[in-house]
Amino acid sequence: MPTLPITLNRRPATLIEQARWLYRERAGSTAVVLVEHDGERRLTYGAFFEGAARFAGALAACGVQPGDLVVLVLQHGEMALAGFWGALLLGAVPSIFPFLSDKLDRARYFDSVRQLVAHSGVRLVIASPDLESALRERLAGIEPPVTVLNVDEVIGTHNGVSVQDYLNRHPAEADATAFLQHSSGSTGLQKGVMLSHRAVLNHVAAYSAAIRLAPDDVVASWLPLYHDMGLIAGFIMPILQGIPLVLMSPFHWVRDPKILLWAIHEHRATLCWLPNFAYNFLATRVRPAAIHGLDLSSLRAVINCSEPVYAESHRAFLEQYAYYGLRESALATCYAMAENTFAVTQSAPDAPPPLDVVDRRALMEDRLAVPVDDGLKPIVPTVTLVSCGAPIPNCQIQVVDEQRHALPERHIGEIALRSDSMLSGYYRRPDATAEVMADGWYYTGDMGYLAGGELYITGRKKDLIIVGGKNVYPQDIENLLNDIPGLHPGRAVAFGVFNETLGTEDIAIVAETDTDDLDARADIMREIRARVAQSTDVTARYVHLVEAKWLIKTSSGKVARRANRERFIEAVLNRLPEQR
Amino acid sequence: MAAPVVLSETEAVRDQLRDYIKTQMVKDPTYPLKDDEPLITGGLVDSFSLVELAVFIEDTFGARFDDPELTAENMNTVNQILSNIEAKL
Known part of the structure; x- marks a missing residue:
């Protein structure tokens, strides 16, 4: 029985070291299947890292050095994946920017890219061909100057770059920043979450253990890569662990939600992460005629994450898809944030998450989660909360009051966490870092309580x-x-x-x-x-x-x-x- | 007594469509929706609602929109949606 390459007892020092191993040991295995409008494309690990090395070569030719920031302004797809890893192989620090949508005003969008570039001292922007000239114009005059690289120029390059050459370099140490995740779509408040190679690899080890990731798992994802759930669960973790990833663009999925279901069917996917709204969206927006013959029985966990979880959404989803083989035990939850790389808690992988029925008045007025006996449920107003699970390995949680003192179980307070996969800080924002970190703890701003070792989220301290x-x-x-x-x-x-x-x-x-x-x-x-x-x-x-x-x-x-x-x-x- | 007003089929579809957008998407039955008002770039309808709108159109008028057709270029105003519906009926 093959085992996973990264476990709690065995972690490489850097993502580059893991890439070297994957290229050597898994060159012929499937890394990514891209679901596109005109069909599917499969990339082996060999092809994947060759593509990344081409980007590394193009970036190096532009003068990018280890530690430089590289921002990707690209549609979801092969180029975004390769560009991200190209920067990583060079020891540069990539970050994926949300792509321009139908709705967004172009001028405002380019302004937000300019703000990020100017504030963070971005060295290079990898842009899709249709945005290149507008971006170049909009980013002119920033000091130090930023380079705009058109992906088409990279694809055409045969600069004699050998993958081995890049894989054998050691441009980054374990504590160097691997990449930045931007913690919100907000322009004014944009904070780049710095994650070290060590933090990311610790996280992959801990989260893999929490979900009992196995070599025969297959991940299906439509999630955006500029968000922690998409980037870590829907890209970085499967790639590093040698787990096949079936990936589609969020723009494509939102117009045609059934593509996710058919991708799961086709590739016998076992794992899928979704925000809560997607359960409702999939339950109501897919025509039964479009999923005749669908089989979802391969799914062992559909993990609800990154939005408040509602029992009703799970129920609607299960009701719609149980007929197609979806198992109730596959319903799962997770509480996550970019500041911990991704997950903080995870529900047990083989059972639906527990529900806690509590007194509504006590919850609102006394900030206490008081369970209501079955006999009283018809007469006492209640709230049903879905557990987000228990802390993943090497992660501690406490619930604290306004003075940051720990509270007992079932008392509502701010959730604080401490782990081996936390941010090193917000990029160039020591003020923002100091606000949320103290004595090794990160204060999340989310409110909740612990009960029987499980975490329940009740709201947010901020008005997010x-x-x-x-x-x-x-x-x-x-x-x-x-x-x-x-x-x-x-x-x-x-x-x-x-x-x-x-x-x-x-x-x-x-x-x-x-x-x-x-x-x-x-x-x-x-x-x-x-x-x-x-x-x-x-x-x-x-x-x-x-x-x-x-x-x-x-x-x-x-x-x-x-x-x-x-x-x-x-x-x-x-x-x-x-x-x- | 005034003669009963007979709405042409197009007008009936237009009214139902406008009504749906006003009550279900904009959540404001009194909203003075114009037929050439941009729905998507104007921030009245988002991508998720567009799929919902397509389901409503198919259920109500029997005009089926394939998913690739659900774009801002194609569906940005009541007039555009209406002529797309008519082309399909």
């Missing part, structure tokens, strides 16, 4: 909104609206409201205006929606205009998000006509 797995900061949305004619500057508020049908949050915006003119009000609403879509790539579902002084302020004069959210739900949302 998660829409379809994407993190959105309300202040970023509010800042976009300040100069809209007809709105009072600083008198707009954004927050999330849960959408049960979609299994994720909707963005709601409430803004004050003095105008009663219907056309003028419509124009204001149009401008709000357009700005949000073009700048953040998410859609504001509710845009509600109110008269001056409607919004509740805090004692310090700021708009109070939570109080206004409650008011909006009460006064507006609950009075909308019954939804289908």
Whole structure:
């Protein structure tokens, strides 16, 4: 029985060392199957690292040195994978930037790339051919200058680069930064999470143990690579462990969600990670006629991660796909963040995660998770929480109060963690690092409690909104609206409201205006929606205009998000006509 | 007594489509949706909702959109969607 190359007892020092091993031992095995519009393409480990070496050669020819930052502005696909590993082989530090979508405004998008490049001192940007000239223009004048490399120039190169040459170099030590993950889509607050080779490899070892990864596993993923779940679970871990990865682009999947199901069927995939909304999306948006004959019985774990987990979403997904062989025991959960490389907790791999039914009033008012006996359930208002599992190996969790003192079980507080796979810090942001790290602990900003060794998440300390797995900061949305004619500057508020049908949050915006003119009000609403879509790539579902002084302020004069959210739900949302 | 208003088939489809977008996507039944208003780049409809809209169109009007057709270039206004529906019926 073959074993995994990376285990808790056996870890290479760097990702490059592991690449060397894979190229030597697994050259003919499948590394990645790319599901594309015109069919599938299989890359062996040999071909994969040859592609990466071509990028390493092209980057070196541009003067990229070990430690330099390389940002990838590319569609999902072979080039993004090869470009990422090309930078790694050189000892440079790659980071994947979200790709331009239909919705985003080009000028604003390029501005956000420019901000990242200027702030972080990015040495080189690898760009897709259609964005190259616009990017080159937009990045001009930054000091030190940044190079823009068109992927087409790399593909055409036969610079006599040998893979062996790159694989035999030692450009990075274990504690050097392997890559950056950007912790949010927010431009103003963008923080690059620095992860060392050691942290990433420790994580791969620990998380593989938590999910009992085995050599015969197959991973299927549509997840974006600029996000920790996609990058680690849907790329880095399977590649390093020699596990075949069946990969599709998120743009492709969202238009045609059945491709994931057929990829699982076709390749007998055993593992798949999804954010909560995807359970609802797959349960309701795939036509039965399109999945006739589908077989999902190969799946041993479908892991719900990166958004709050809802029991109802699991139920809807299971109800739809049990007929196609999906097993209830395959439902799994995980709590994760880029700052710990990826996972913090994981539910047991062979059983659905436990549910905790607790008293709603005690949860809200006393910040206590008090279990409700079965007999009392019909009369006591309850909340059902889904466990996110227990800490993965070599990771400790504690729940703390506002003074950062540990709380007992079933007390709600901030979740703090300590592990051997944590960030080394935020890139060039010692201020932001100091805010969240102390005495070896990382303070997550998420709220929850521990019960029987399992972690339950109840909310967030910050007002972060998660829409379809994407993190959105309300202040970023509010800042976009300040100069809209007809709105009072600083008198707009954004927050999330849960959408049960979609299994994720909707963005709601409430803004004050003095105008009663219907056309003028419509124009204001149009401008709000357009700005949000073009700048953040998410859609504001509710845009509600109110008269001056409607919004509740805090004692310090700021708009109070939570109080206004409650008011909006009460006064507006609950009075909308019954939804289908 | 005024003669009953008979809506042409196109107008009936248009009304249902507009109504669906206003109540289900924009969540504002009073929203003054224009027929040439950009839905996707205007931030009214996102990619997930576009798939939902296609399911609604197929269920209600029997016009089937294949997934590659669901793009911003193809589906960005009520008018565009309407002419795509008509081409399929």
